[in-house]
Every structure is written in structure tokens, then in C-alpha cells.
Amino acid sequence: MTDKQRIFADEYLKDLNGTRAYKIAYPNVKKDSVAAVNASKLLRNAKVRKYIDEQLEKMHNERSADAQEVIEYLSSVMRGNSISTVVQTEFIGDGLSKTKLIEKPPDEKERLKAAELLGKRHALFTDKQQIEVTETPVFVDDLGDDDG
Known part of the structure; x- marks a missing residue:
């Protein structure tokens, strides 16, 4: 080239x-x-x-993140091991305030959301129903042949 x-x-x-x-x-x-x-x-x-x-x-x-990276990230959030930077506003009086950046672990809502997403990934919340058939099923052909 x-x-x-x-x-x-x-x-x-x-x-x-x-x-x-x-x-x-x-x-x-x-x-x-x-x-x-x-x-x-x-x-x-x-x-x-x-x-x-x-x-x-x-x-x-x-x-691009692969599936393993996403699962590892969600797991770290769920366990409270990740750290995010957020803006915190502090009122200092006379209608004045200042902002500063603080680092914090995920709160309960963020951890719950990560757990929910992981649960969906692993199909932990799938409704399982057991159906028992006690009679022999009968199939009826109700379409018939309409040739004309």
C-alpha cells in the first residue's frame, strides 16, 4: 500500500x-x-x-464492551465496589452555594438496578409453571379441505 x-x-x-x-x-x-x-x-x-x-x-x-465486561461491571456495582464521581452542591449562606466533586460508592437504588439486570441476564426471575396433562390430548382438524 x-x-x-x-x-x-x-x-x-x-x-x-x-x-x-x-x-x-x-x-x-x-x-x-x-x-x-x-x-x-x-x-x-x-x-x-x-x-x-x-x-x-x-x-x-x-x-466496545463485550458481554463479560458488562457482567463484571454490573457485579462490581451490585457489590458496591465501584466508585462514581458526582457533583455536590453546598449552601454557604446568603443564597450562595458552591459545588464540589465527590467520589461515592453506588447507592441502594443503583445496586438494586445492577442486581436486577444481572438477574435478567441469568433468567433468575423467569416464571416457571408446571402443567400436568391427565388426559390424552385430542387434536381436531377443523380446517378441512375446501377444494371447491
């Missing part, structure tokens, strides 16, 4: 705008129509496509 192709691919990854990316990588091209056609060709280039796909996968892995 050439340096200009890499510049194009890196610019393309910013906003997925091929025309804009092509005009940055190839500044001599001024017309949008020419840039759009050539960007489309570059996006079909195997090396460029592979590079873009690898970068997208890397970005996805870095930015």
Missing part, C-alpha cells in the same frame, strides 16, 4: 467520506466527482480494504 493510499484510508476512517478523504490524500484533485470515482476505486483495492477493515476491527475492540 502506498503512502497516499494509507493517508486516504486513515482519512476515510474518520468519517467514512471517501470523496473528502481522497481530496486530502490527493490534493491536486479538485472536483468532487473525480474524487468520488477514484475513492470508490480505492475502496475496492484489496490492500486498502484490508487495512480499513483491520483498523475498524481494532477500533471496535477498543471502544
Whole structure:
């Protein structure tokens, strides 16, 4: 892959705008129509496509939480092990107040919500009903054949 192709691919990854990316990588091209056609060709280039796909996968892995990470986070909140930063307002008199940031563990409501979400994930709240059939079921064909 050439340096200009890499510049194009890196610019393309910013906003997925091929025309804009092509005009940055190839500044001599001024017309949008020419840039759009050539960007489309570059996006079909195997090396460029592979590079873009690898970068997208890397970005996805870095930015997206997987199921295990979500479960671990909810568990830490439920157990009161996480810390959040909140704004606290303090009244100092004469209608004046000041704010400060404080760190606090999750309150009871937050812990309960985390427990609820974990319970849903593990199907702890599924209603279970046991139905016993004491007679042999009879199926009736009430659709019949209406040929005409």
C-alpha cells in the first residue's frame, strides 16, 4: 500500500467520506466527482480494504464492551465496589452555594438496578409453571379441505 493510499484510508476512517478523504490524500484533485470515482476505486483495492477493515476491527475492540465486561461491571456495582464521581452542591449562606466533586460508592437504588439486570441476564426471575396433562390430548382438524 502506498503512502497516499494509507493517508486516504486513515482519512476515510474518520468519517467514512471517501470523496473528502481522497481530496486530502490527493490534493491536486479538485472536483468532487473525480474524487468520488477514484475513492470508490480505492475502496475496492484489496490492500486498502484490508487495512480499513483491520483498523475498524481494532477500533471496535477498543471502544466496545463485550458481554463479560458488562457482567463484571454490573457485579462490581451490585457489590458496591465501584466508585462514581458526582457533583455536590453546598449552601454557604446568603443564597450562595458552591459545588464540589465527590467520589461515592453506588447507592441502594443503583445496586438494586445492577442486581436486577444481572438477574435478567441469568433468567433468575423467569416464571416457571408446571402443567400436568391427565388426559390424552385430542387434536381436531377443523380446517378441512375446501377444494371447491
